[in-house]
Structure formats: C-alpha cells, structure tokens
Amino acid sequence: MSNKSRVASLLVLITTGFFWVSAANAEVPVLKWERGLVQEVVLGGVAATNNWRLELQGNDIEALKFTESSKSKENVIVFSVMVPESLPIGSYILSAIKPGGEIKVIAGVNLLGVEETKSYRVTQVPRDLLAIIGILVFLTGVASTLRARKYSELQFICTQRLHDPFENRSLREVLGQKIKSAPYTMRIKAITGFNTSVFKFFILREGELIHRISPLLYSLIPIIGFIGGAVASNESQKAGGIALATLLVFIAMALIGIVDAFSGAMAILGFWFAELAAGNITSFRDILLMFAVAISWLGPILAATLFQNVLPRDFSRLGNPPSAIGKLIGVLSGSVFGASIFYLGQKLVNSILIEINVQREISALALGIIAGSLVIRGLLDMSVVDKAPNGKNSDKYPAESLSIARVNSPQTATVVFATVFGFTYLWTQSSQNSLMIAALFSAPFFLLLIRFNKFRIKFLARIPRNILIESSLITAVAFVIFEQISTLPLLSDDRATRFLVLAGCPGIIHAIISNACDSASRVELPQS
Amino acid sequence: MKKFLSILIVISLIQVGISYAADPATDLEDRDYIFGTSKNSDVNLNQVLFLLAGKDGTPGVDGIAGRDGIDGINGIDGKDGKDGKDGKDGTPGSPGSPGSPGSPGKDGKDGTEGVTEDLRYGAAAVTAEGCTRTATVSLRAQFNGEDFVFNKVSFSDVDEACGTGTKVLALYVKIIATSANLHNTTGSKYIASDVLKCTYTIPLANTWSTGRTILIENNNFTCENINANRGAFTLNDIYTADFTNKIGFEIYER
Numbered sequence: 001m002s003n004k005s006r007v008a009s010l011l012v013l014i015t016t017g018f019f020w021v022s023a024a025n026a027e028v029p030v031l032k033w034e035r036g037l038v039q040e041v042v043l044g045g046v047a048a049t050n051n052w053r054l055e056l057q058g059n060d061i062e063a064l065k066f067t068e069s070s071k072s073k074e075n076v077i078v079f080s081v082m083v084p085e086s087l088p089i090g091s092y093i094l095s096a097i098k099p100g101g102e103i104k105v106i107a108g109v110n111l112l113g114v115e116e117t118k119s120y121r122v123t124q125v126p127r128d129l130l131a132i133i134g135i136l137v138f139l140t141g142v143a144s145t146l147r148a149r150k151y152s153e154l155q156f157i158c159t160q161r162l163h164d165p166f167e168n169r170s171l172r173e174v175l176g177q178k179i180k181s182a183p184y185t186m187r188i189k190a191i192t193g194f195n196t197s198v199f200k201f202f203i204l205r206e207g208e209l210i211h212r213i214s215p216l217l218y219s220l221i222p223i224i225g226f227i228g229g230a231v232a233s234n235e236s237q238k239a240g241g242i243a244l245a246t247l248l249v250f251i252a253m254a255l256i257g258i259v260d261a262f263s264g265a266m267a268i269l270g271f272w273f274a275e276l277a278a279g280n281i282t283s284f285r286d287i288l289l290m291f292a293v294a295i296s297w298l299g300p301i302l303a304a305t306l307f308q309n310v311l312p313r314d315f316s317r318l319g320n321p322p323s324a325i326g327k328l329i330g331v332l333s334g335s336v337f338g339a340s341i342f343y344l345g346q347k348l349v350n351s352i353l354i355e356i357n358v359q360r361e362i363s364a365l366a367l368g369i370i371a372g373s374l375v376i377r378g379l380l381d382m383s384v385v386d387k388a389p390n391g392k393n394s395d396k397y398p399a400e401s402l403s404i405a406r407v408n409s410p411q412t413a414t415v416v417f418a419t420v421f422g423f424t425y426l427w428t429q430s431s432q433n434s435l436m437i438a439a440l441f442s443a444p445f446f447l448l449l450i451r452f453n454k455f456r457i458k459f460l461a462r463i464p465r466n467i468l469i470e471s472s473l474i475t476a477v478a479f480v481i482f483e484q485i486s487t488l489p490l491l492s493d494d495r496a497t498r499f500l501v502l503a504g505c506p507g508i509i510h511a512i513i514s515n516a517c518d519s520a521s522r523v524e525l526p527q528s
Numbered sequence: 529m530k531k532f533l534s535i536l537i538v539i540s541l542i543q544v545g546i547s548y549a550a551d552p553a554t555d556l557e558d559r560d561y562i563f564g565t566s567k568n569s570d571v572n573l574n575q576v577l578f579l580l581a582g583k584d585g586t587p588g589v590d591g592i593a594g595r596d597g598i599d600g601i602n603g604i605d606g607k608d609g610k611d612g613k614d615g616k617d618g619t620p621g622s623p624g625s626p627g628s629p630g631s632p633g634k635d636g637k638d639g640t641e642g643v644t645e646d647l648r649y650g651a652a653a654v655t656a657e658g659c660t661r662t663a664t665v666s667l668r669a670q671f672n673g674e675d676f677v678f679n680k681v682s683f684s685d686v687d688e689a690c691g692t693g694t695k696v697l698a699l700y701v702k703i704i705a706t707s708a709n710l711h712n713t714t715g716s717k718y719i720a721s722d723v724l725k726c727t728y729t730i731p732l733a734n735t736w737s738t739g740r741t742i743l744i745e746n747n748n749f750t751c752e753n754i755n756a757n758r759g760a761f762t763l764n765d766i767y768t769a770d771f772t773n774k775i776g777f778e779i780y781e782r
Contacts, residue, residue, distance in 0.1 A: 031575040040576050047581035076580075094577070107577050124574070190529035265529065272536050281540045282547040290540075491576060 030108040031094070036085040037124040038492045041066065041094065041107075044076035051099050054079045056109060058092035072489035080492065082126075087111060122351040123427050123496035130482050132351070133503045135344040137478040138337075140444045140507035141471030142306070143407055144514040146198075147448055148465040149521050151310045152404045154198075156205050156385060159212060162188055183219035187262060198407060202305050206261035208385045209377070218260075225256050225263030229270025237278060242289070243353045247346070251366055253297045254342055258373045261301045268294045285352055288422045292352070296345025300338035304374040307334030307467075308381065314466045327386070331378030333468060339371035352426050407448045417442035424500055433497050440504025444511035452519040460520040470514075474506040481506075629714075658779050659695060660687035665777060669768045675711050676768040681728075681749075684741040690779055691733025697742075699726045699749070700776035701766055712767040717751070717758045726751040726763055730779070 033039045041054055054066035064087075066079035094107040122129050145151070161184070178185070191207075194200040211218040232253050236245035253271070257264020272290050275281055281290070311330035312322030322330075346362045421438035428434055481502045485495050663686045670679035681699065700723060704710065707720040718724055726749040736742055746763035 029577060031577055034574055037574060039574060042576060042578045044578075044580040046583055047579060052581075096581075106579055193530050269529070269532055269536065272540075276536065276539055276543065279543070281543055283544055287537075287540050287544070 028105060028107055030110060032110050032112060033083060034112050035083050035087055035089070037121060038080050038082050038126060040081075040491055041079045042076050042489075042491075043079060043096070044074065047096065048075050048077045053097045054081075054106075055095050055097060056081060056083070056092050057095050058109075059088050059090050061087065061092075063095075069489040070487050076489060078489045078491060083111070120350055120353070121427075122347070124492045126482070126486070126492065126495070128347055128351075129496055129499065130479070132344060132347050133482075133500065134475050134478055135340050136441065137503055137507050138471045138475045139303075139341075140441065141474045141510055142337075142467060143448060144444050144507070144511040145465060145467040145470045146306075146310065146404070146407045147514060147518050148467075149518065150313050150465060151467065154201055154205075154309055154404065156208060158204065158208060160188065160204065160207060160218075162192060181219075183223065184215065187219060187222055191262065195409070197409065198306075198404060199302070202302050203261050203265070205309075205385070206301055206305055209380055210260045212384055221256075221260050221263045222266040225260070225266035226270035226273075228253060228256055229267035229272075230274040232267070233271045233274030233278065233280075237280070241353075242293075242349065247362065247366055250293075250296060250346065251369055254300055254370055255373055257297045258301045258304075258338075258370070258377050261298065261305075264298045264301060268297055271297075284422060285426065288352055288419065288426070289349060291419055291422075292345050292348035294345075295348060296342050299341035299345055300370055300374060301377070303341045304331075304334035304338035304378060305381075307337050308378050310467055314468065327382055331375060331382065334378060335371045335374035338374045339367045342370045343367060348423060352423065408445055410446075410449060413442055413445035413449065416445045428493070428497050428500070430497070433501070437497075437500045437504060440501065440508060443504070444507045447508075447511040447515050450515060451522070452515070453523065456523055457516070457520045460517045461523070463517050465514075465517065470510065474510045477506040478503045659690035659692075660779070662687075665775070667775065670764065672764065677746075677764040678766050678768060679746050679764055681744045681763070682741060683744070684739055686736075686740050686742060688733035688736075688740065690730055691736060694782045695730045695779055696782050697728045697730050697744070698778045698780065699728075700724070700754075700778075701726070702772040702774045702776075703770055704772050709769075710767075711769045712765070717761040717765050718753055718770070719756075722756070723754045724751055724766060725754050729782070 043052060043054070048071055054068075055063040056066070057063045064081050064083070066081045069078040069080070071077055089111050092109040092111055093105050094109055096104045096106045098104065122132065187207075191200065191203055194203070207218060210221060232245075232249045235249050236242045239245040253264070253267050256267050268290070271293060272281075275286070275290070280286060308327070308330045311333055312326030315326030315329060316322045343362055417438050420441045421434050424437045425431060425434040428437075482499055485499045485502065488495065488498070490498065664682075664684045666682040666684070667678055668680045668682065669676045671677075683697065703718050703720060703722045703724065705721045710716070710720060712718070728744050728749050730742060733740075749763040751761045751763060751765065752758075
C-alpha cells in the first residue's frame with residue numbers, strides 16, 4: 001500500500017470514527033446491508049424535489065453511485081444500488097449530495113458478507129431474475145410456436161427394437177435370451193410406457209445415437225445414469241449440501257443427459273431416490289429442488305434436440321428437406337438454448353436453497369462445456385442419426401414419426417402451473433401474487449390445448465412462422481418491461497413482483513396469436 | 529419409469545407429511561414448514577432507509593464571541609528566497625593563439641594512369657655564354673596532395689665545360705603579382721611579386737647522365753627569397769600556379 005493510500009485509509013477511518021460518534025449524537029441511523037444484493041434508500045420531501053444524489057462511501061473504495069427511480073405521486077424517489085460481492089465487509093457511510101455540492105451523511109452502513117448471512121434472494125438480484133424469467137419467456141414462446149403446422153411432423157429412422165421379440169414364445173424356450181436382453185427390454189418398456197408425446201419422441205430419438213454406436217451400451221447406460229445420480233446425491237451430502245457441492249457434479253450429470261436423454265432422466269431418478277433415502281426431502285421446497293435439478297440435467301438435451309429438429313424448417317421451403325446450413329444453424333442455436341436451460345436450472349436451484357454458504361455462480365466455462373457438448377452431440381446426430389443405417393437389414397427399420405396433435409398435455413400445463421407457483425411463492429412470499437404469476441406463465445401451455453375449428457382469417461393463416469424470431473421477440477419485450485419497471489419508484493421486492501406479473505403477458509399474447517394463426521391455418525389451408 | 533417417478537413423488541409427499549406430523553410445534557398454517565425453513569422466510573437483514581427530508585432550517589442567531597485565544601507559538605522559519613537574477617556579461621577576452629596546424633589529410637586515391645609526358649615549364653633551349661652554348665631546361669611538377677609544386681629540374685645538352693671546377697646553377701622564379709591568386713598561402717616562403725632564387729652546385733661532368741643531362745631533385749636546391757629573408761626552403765615549396773611562367777637561370781663560378 002502506498003503512503004498516499006495509507007493516508008487515505010487513515011482519513012477514512014478517522015472520518016468513520018468521528019461519524020459513529022456523531023451518528024450516536026445526531027441519531028443518524030445505521031443500516032445492515034448484505035453484499036451481492038440490490039440495496040435501496042427511499043428519499044422524500046426536499047430530497048426528492050431538490051435532486052439529491054446518493055453515494056455509498058468509505059473503506060477506500062470508489063464511491064458507489066445509486067440509480068434513482070422516477071418520482072412517485074407521494075413525491076418519493078427510490079435510490080438503488082447493486083452492492084458487489086467483492087466490496088470489503090465493514091463500515092460505510094451513505095452520503096447525499098445536494099445540487100450545490102454540499103455533502104450530507106444520512107446513514108451509516110454496516111456491510112455484511114454472504115458468508116455470514118447465508119442468504120440469496122433472487123428478487124434482490126435483478127440480473128439473475130431477469131435471466132430466469134427471460135429464459136422462461138423464451139421457452140414459453142418456443143412452446144407456443146411449436147404448434148404451427150410446419151413443425152407438426154417429426155420423424156427419424158428408428159433402429160431401436162420397440163417390440164418384444166419373444167412376445168409369443170414360451171418362457172422356457174427363451175428364458176436365457178430374455179435375461180440377457182433384460183436391460184434393453186426394460187428401457188424400451190419404460191419409454192413405450194409414456195403416452196405419445198413430444199417428450200416420448202425426443203427421449204426415443206436421443207437414444208438413437210447411442211443405440212447405433214452400441215446396443216449393449218444403449219442397454220447399460222441408463223443403469224450408469226441411475227447410479228451416477230445416486231453418487232451425485234451422496235457427493236452433495238458429503239460436501240454439506242447441494243449449495244456446497246461443486247458444480248462439476250451437476251455438469252457431469254448434465255453430460256450424461258446429453259449423451260443419452262433417457263440416462264439423464266434415470267440420473268434424476270437416482271438422485272431423487274438417494275435424496276429421499278437420506279431423508280433430505282422434508283418439504284415442498286425439496287420437491288421443487290428436484291424439479292430444478294431435473295431441468296438442468298434433462299432440459300439441455302431436450303431443448304437442443306428440439307431446435308435441431310424444428311429450426312432447419314425455417315430455412316427451407318415447406319415439404320423440402322432441410323438444408324445442411326439450416327441443420328447447422330439448428331445445432332448451434334440448440335446448443336445455446338440448451339446451455340441457457342442448464343443455466344436456468346442452476347439458477348432455480350440457487351433461488352430456493354435453504355442453506356447457501358456461497359453463491360453458486362455458474363461460470364462461463366461451465367456453460368461453454370454444456371454448449372460445446374451439445375454442438376458435438378448435434379454434429380454426431382447429423383452424421384449418424386439423420387442418415388439411414390448401413391448394413392443388410394438397413395431397409396427393415398421403420399421411420400419413427402410423430403405428428404404433433406398438441407404440444408403438451410393438460411397434466412404438463414398443470415405441472416407448469418404448480419412449479420411456477422411454488423417457485424414464485426418462495427421468491428415473493430405472497431400466495432396471491434404467486435397464483436397470478438403462475439396463471440400468467442402457465443396460460444400459454446393451457447392455450448396450447450385449445451384450437452378453434454371455425455376460425456376463418458386468411459391473413460392469419462398465411463403469416464410465416466419462425467420459432468427463433470418469435471421467441472426472441474417476446475423475450476425482448478420482457479426485457480423492455482424489465483427496463484421500464486427498473487425506473488419505477490418501487491422497492492426491489494415490489495419491482496420483482498411487478499416484473500414477474502408483467503413478464504408473463506408477452507407469452508400470453510403470443511400464445512393467443514399463435515393459437516389464432518394455427519387455427520386459421522388448419523381451417524384455411526387443410527390440404528397444404 | 530413412469531411408475532417409478534410416481535412412487536418417488538408419492539413417497540416424497542408422505543415424507544413431507546411425516547416430517548410435518550413428527551413436529552408437534554408445527555402450525556397447520558405454517559407455510560415456512562411446508563416450503564422449508566430458509567433465510568428467505570427469515571427476517572430480512574437488509575434494511576431500507578426511508579428518509580423524508582424537511583426544508584433547511586433558518587440559520588440561528590449568531591453566538592456570543594468567544595474569548596481571545598492564547599498567543600500562538602512562533603511560526604516555522606520561512607523557506608529560502610528565490611535565486612537572484614544573472615549578472616551582466618563580462619568584457620570579451622583577448623583572442624587565443626592560433627592553433628597548431630592540422631595533421632595532413634589522407635592520401636587521395638590513385639589517379640588514372642596518364643600519358644607518358646613530362647610536364648615542363650619554361651622548357652627552352654637557350655644560348656649560354658659561359659661554359660656552354662646551349663642548354664635545355666625542363667621543370668617537372670608533382671601533386672603534393674593539395675596542389676602542384678615544382679619537383680625536379682632537368683638540364684640537358686649542357687657542355688661538359690660546365691662540369692669542371694665549382695660551378696653553381698642558379699634558378700630564378702618570379703611570383704605572380706596578385707595576392708588573391710596565390711595558392712600557397714599558409715606558411716609560405718613567398719608573397720606576391722617576390723623573386724625566388726634556387727641554387728645548385730653542378731657536379732663534375734663525368735657523373736652526368738647520358739645526353740649531358742643534369743637531373744636535380746627538389747631537395748638538392750637551396751632556395752631563398754631575394755626580396756625578403758624568409759629562410760631557406762626547397763624547390764617543392766614553390767606552387768606551380770604561383771609563378772609567372774618566367775624563369776631565369778645562370779651558371780657562375782663560385
């Protein structure tokens with residue numbers, strides 16, 4: 001430390017020391033603040049009318065300037081500042097600077113660290129909240145657009161043996177073979193047990209690559225996934241909880257899901273089972289935690305494969321096979337989308353953790369690993385799954401196809417409602433607000449169940465649909481809403497609640513438009 | 529898988545219920561219990577300051593003047609004053625003595641080979657009345673690095689009578705009248721319009737070269753300035769550009 005900065009530190013200490021004395025005498029309040037959160041000060045009266053500015057000073061730091069909201073009807077202004085986690089713990093002063101330059105100390109601040117407080121409130125970290133809601137809005141847009149006719153037919157050549165070859169034979173005759181192929185049969189039965197749905201189709205499709213590489217690996221990897229999930233749970237417990245477990249465990253499990261989606265699902269079940277067996281699930285919060293973990297492990301591959309399958313259609317004429325460039329764009333966009341779903345899952349985990357001793361920051365490296373793995377997976381799909389299998393029996397394999405009659409089921413929409421309600425309730429502590437937010441965010445999924453059979457508007461029928469542009473557009477609207485709300489004279493919790501409510505609106509409007517376009521398209525262009 | 533998931537959900541819900549029932553203190557409406565205890569449901573540590581600032585008050589009445597303070601201690605000595613202005617320049621000093629001559633310059637490059645021809649000045653056959661009736665005088669020049677100077681003198685067709693006894697050959701050179709045109713200006717043995725005399729004792733005739741020729745090298749001449757005593761010098765102290773193209777000579781008995 002140079003002499004100059006020593007002197008500066010000394011001056012700050014002296015000033016602070018005098019300040020505490022004067023604070024006691026003049027009854028200047030002393031606030032407790034935590035780092036890594038947005039902190040606020042509400043000023044009214046002369047302070048609001050005379051354009052005061054606020055700064056957090058002390059501890060030899062460059063003064064943190066507060067941003068001010070617009071003025072409310074009650075003539076108050078909310079000043080807010082994001083206190084970085086890197087700020088030294090200690091005492092600071094809150095200075096109001098009048099237009100003439102006169103500085104007035106209005107409060108003292110005792111800055112606490114996250115290590116001490118063990119708290120992370122997503123509503124007080126607007127950047128994180130925006131990321132979570134932005135991805136959720138994008139996801140809603142994707143689901144709403146997916147109902148368009150151009151995306152309704154999904155298909156791939158399936159080499160997986162979906163029917164039991166020993167069906168009509170006696171057990172004595174085929175017992176040995178049955179035992180040998182038990183893992184394979186169990187996997188197939190588990191998948192075929194699902195109703196026909198987009199989820200089932202993608203689980204099946206994402207197993208095709210590993211099946212073509214090795215049917216034996218295809219049979220065994222779900223078992224590895226299940227054990228891996230249980231091990232991940234055990235590692236988390238050994239570390240002292242999920243909050244303290246290294247992110248590497250979660251990345252590894254997500255990578256298993258990227259290799260084989262079904263194995264990723266099995267890893268989630270293994271994790272859940274182990275958590276349950278260890279007695280760690282004692283509240284609805286813990287069940288929501290399992291949902292969040294499931295999103296980060298299974299979501300990336302499902303999101304990526306969705307884009308990989310539907311996005312190329314935006315780059316080719318209806319009925320024509322997708323171009324190589326379209327496929328490549330699908331792979332790259334899907335990888336980014338998948339990585340963002342991983343980010344969403346991890347942020348959701350963070351937002352509801354009970355004991356958080358460290359903020360589980362998701363590094364760019366972690367996201368890069370996920371995105372890179374998804375790119376590799378997508379390129380392998382392009383070169384293996386998208387082509388007919390080689391060999392003498394290459395023509396016997398059926399083309400597994402799915403015509404999307406509806407994107408999701410009522411059960412899925414209900415699960416979305418319940419999940420959004422659960423998370424937002426934990427964030428806002430308000431059942432009324434949470435119900436409204438859950439209704440707004442799940443409404444697009446309920447709207448996907450509705451179609452109007454007598455909706456005759458040619459204009460709507462001919463609107464070209466583009467899943468990427470439409471989803472990006474409504475996400476951009478959500479960002480604009482966030483920006484607008486940021487200037488309102490509200491405290492961060494109120495801002496968060498208002499943002500959560502309003503951010504659901506673009507998704508609903510888009511879902512209604514998408515519904516109208518789809519209904520009109522099916523009435524007006526039945527043959528195309 | 530579907531069944532296994534359903535079982536997990538059911539067991540999880542049962543476990544939530546068991547945990548609820550196992551805690552007698554749990555209130556039916558205890559939402560913290562249902563959603564787990566967390567810092568989120570604890571009292572928020574972060575405090576928000578609400579400040580309603582009033583108008584600035586009017587200044588108070590001036591206070592009573594305080595007593596005079598104790599005299600202050602003496603101040604610290606002042607800093608040194610600034611330096612004075614520079615004095616006027618002194619009178620110029622006397623000129624220094626001339627420097628010693630510079631060392632000779634490097635030799636120039638060899639010139640291209642010239643035609644075989646002697647550079648002769650005042651070459652003439654003259655009728656001599658004394659010991660010889662005729663004599664041909666040839667003056668040869670040499671470049672000394674700066675200019676051409678006389679190098680040697682050749683007397684040919686001289687009667688052998690001049691090679692008897694002690695006879696002296698005297699050579700007279702007239703210097704040009706314009707000082708500005710003089711080439712030899714530094715440490716010269718002559719000035720404009722001077723007459724120089726270079727003498728040489730003729731050797732005996734039996735030592736002469738073929739053709740009755742006497743070849744005299746420049747350092748064999750002893751030269752002097754007739755107009756003023758400037759010390760002895762040799763023939764190559766005379767620049768060829770400085771003479772008037774008139775040379776006189778005489779042979780006399782010493």
